[in-house]
Amino acid sequence: MINITIDNKLVSVPKGTNIFKAAKDNGIYIPGLCYHPKLTQYGGCRLCMVEVTERGRSRHRFSCAQPVAEGMVVKTNTPETEKYTKSVMEYLLAHHPLDCPTCDKSGECGLQEITHDLKLKPGRFKGARLDDPMRRDNPLLEYNSNRCILCSRCVKVCKEIAGVGAIDYQNRGFKTVVGTAFDKPLDCSFCGGCVSVCPTGSWQDRTLKFKARPWELKKTPTVCTYCAVGCSLVINTKDNEVMRVTADENINLGINESNLCVKGKFGHEFINSDKRVKTPLIKKGGKLRSASWDDALDHISKKFSEIIEKSGGNAIGGIGSEKCTNEDNYLFQKLCRTVLGTNYIDNISNMKSPSLNRLINNSVAYGMASTSLEGIENADTVFFVGADVSEAHPVAGSMVRKAIRVNKTKVIIANVRNVEFGCETKDLLRLNYKLGTQTALINAMIKVIVDEKLVNLKKAADKTENFSELRSFLRSSDLGIKKVSKATNIPEDSIRAAASSIAKAGNCYVICGKDIEEDPSGEETIEALMNLCALVNKGDSDKVSIVFSRQNNNSQGVNDMGVVPEFLPGYLDINDQENRAVVEESWDAKLPAVLKNSPGDIFDLAVKKKIKAIYVMGENPIVNYPNGKKVNDAFKKAEFVVVQDSFLTETAQLADVVLPSSTFAEKGGTFTNMVMTVQRLHKAIPQVGDSKPDWQIICNLAEKMGHEFDYTTSKDIVDEIGKSVPIYEGIEVNRLRRKGFHWILSLYYKTKAEKYQFEIARKKTSAKKGNTKYPFTLLTGSSLRHQGTYSRNSESLVSLASECFVEINRQDAKKAKIVDGDNVKIESAQGNIKLKAKTTGRVPEGAVFVSEDYEWVPVNNLRGDGYTNVKISKTK
Amino acid sequence: MGKRNKKVVKEEPLDLSKAEKILDKYEGVDGCLIPVLQQIQNAYGYLQEPAMNLVSERLNISVSEIIGVATFYAQFHLKPRGKHIIKVCCGTACHVKNSKNLSARIEKRFKIKKDETTEDKMFTFEEVPCVGACGIAPVVVFDKDVHGTLSPDKLDGVLDGYTK
Ligand code: SF4
Ligand code: SF4
């Protein structure tokens, strides 16, 4: 720490801090418009002049460009600095249109504030005022170059954080503006970073236009409801309606340094959408009609009781939600188990990757699971495996970009597709493997490390259970680098380079993505990945950690809360008598009897008519579940379907009763992100229409069915979770207020990591089979601009991305005479859909890619179990 | 009545092989953007979009940054230029001697504005800072020929010499 004096106040700040930040962090104001703590320093606005006295010599310095030095004495406000700053402002305002009355920034504008603070009068210069037209070439952002003071913040945020570089200074001198190349319409990731950092009214959020003035907005910090990164954001409301989302109020709020992606920033219109389900609905004569809560709950309670009486509790299946809070999900499983008496509860993420919970828990038990996502900013190596970070977890991508900027981090991307990753590093290694060869690739990397002794093998052998078994497995001839290189289609050198970067000491993050987790051979690949991590950790230093990137905001929490058939909350084996006794006692209720066979998939059982009623909370399985045909069948055959949702989704339309649930903006509770950081939500607006938070609906239903679920606020449920879910022990609302609760971290404190046992793949991965009738493989994945029901009901996102494309490799497209924009029919054995084509180099030959996140595109209708083969043809 | 077929003029795709060669030469060289742009401009006459996209891909610099650099320096051109370049000096001395009137005359005569090119791609009109011949201000430079002490009418005469 360095001690300096600023305006007679002694402050102590870390080495390398500049005077501007040191002052700001200690509550001392220095005018300045270009410096931003999350961006590289620029020193362009010239407003932050201070007087610095060192060793008896006083000089004037730009405070944002001057690092602190021991004993420095700084004066921020002297007659000289004031005179200087005033004249700089005079220059800045000489070209400025001074159109504050028509500017949405008015009231939160840096330029306006400094003008006010310095008590500026009309300047001496009557220079030409700029008069360029306002640019509106996209639905989200508009740009007024006249108001720009060329501080470069937007240019930097776009390049350094968004990794896009869509904008830069164009032209020179008086004509300099921020703009796109060749003046083209803005086509970027629309993260809104530029609007957030712009200190003037140049960049504007069009979705706020004419709706509210900044000072009218009430601000409530909460957590994003889209992906599993778990960004903190601030909901801005007026008259109980959400007007916009910001994040730049406090850079230390949450894990995202006030960065957001397009969904977090602009995807909020669903909250106050007209399409919300506002009252309960009951199906009568084939039509869903408005009903009172009482009638709806009566009806459900009666129906459920009948079914339980006739066929037992196990005839009801419950689907919990990856989007609802932990509290919602906790009560949901409690209701299903104790009130309905069923063992059949599940969630879509578990149905898609049934072994994932076990594998993640292993990674925790071995002490390899990462505890902090933002820790990636200190990584020396980041290895993405089957993870499309730019589309699926954009802000995690920004974290990696920061790591690259600060640490020169090496990034390795292993994927079937040449996925996008915006960054300006030459240190990006791509391993574009052939689908189905990913396990071989990882094993080959392990073999390189062992053969070339890149880590201390003796140490590795000592610290693990069965290193010799791994060695003999590696000797198998299929893992020779030549062979693997041929099979995977990756050059030998790249495999070697990747292996040695991971083996090299230093912080390494391995990020395993959905493409691996949901692959038919996912289990083996993940086991191989863990072997790789363990080998390096044990043979070197414990510096490799692994992150399993879940999809939705609470995909982790829904599993933690026990919305899975085999686990009680906190992954307690439901068949273990001791666990059952403890839980039964704490809940003061009976659990349903242990099932003799392993529980099957709810939809399979519904198809077989073993499950007669389905109760869905906050999910749209008709669209989200990978096997479209099966799930459609299941819902058709079910006698009684209850759906609890904020919108009339495809699934809700099939329901007998629909219960309107409140969105994340209307409730408290917690979400658990992909590294098990539990973060707290805050209610920003009252419930829309007659909707209620899911947990409250569950309490009401329980009561109707004669059970007391006595919780008044979501806090009561958090408290119970803290008491009865072992991994959440110690979670208290107060602690959550300050920082999130990291359950892995608290587990690491309490327990010692287990000795690592290498998993040796015994069965051979079945190679992907070719198919002459359906020559293409269908790849599906995430999309930056959409994610299910919420984005679909956010107008601005829809107008930005109204079309879901099928991405086809350029060569394949050429052969099939398909060009961009052609209508293409994609057909599998299960069904077909029609989409517009986009030709690309990102998808390998022989495959087509369709995003799963455009909810109105039923791509899952094409999919069965395992890989899906399709054929494509041009159509009208 | 038959529909009139509008002839769609398909732009010839740009042959990028020359640009590829230039970029190959600079593979892995840091800070090579300006020489690359200069050579591409020499090869293609001006900086065209497909070539800039290629430069972006190969040098890992965003197109907006490349065009930012290109528009900063007067030496780079994003639009095709004519066979002949007419430069009117706008330096202090020439300005005082009413070089504006010379510009106006050129705009009228060729029906183009500053930095534009006649439709037949023969003439491009530009305004430039001091060309270092203040003694004979106002000055117009036609390709490499310097003409001084001009009036609009005199300029017309000079231009007649080139156009006829
Ligand atoms: S919205 Fe984001 S990506 Fe787009 S220009 Fe602004 S900073 Fe760049
Ligand atoms: S648009 Fe805003 S952020 Fe960008 S340079 Fe201008 S004033 Fe700065």
Ligand code: SF4
């Ligand atoms: S990265 Fe994920 S959590 Fe963050 S704003 Fe985007 S969708 Fe929300």
Ligand code: FES
């Ligand atoms: S803040 Fe220091 S120069 Fe702009």
Ligand code: FES
């Ligand atoms: S000002 Fe025109 S030649 Fe110098």
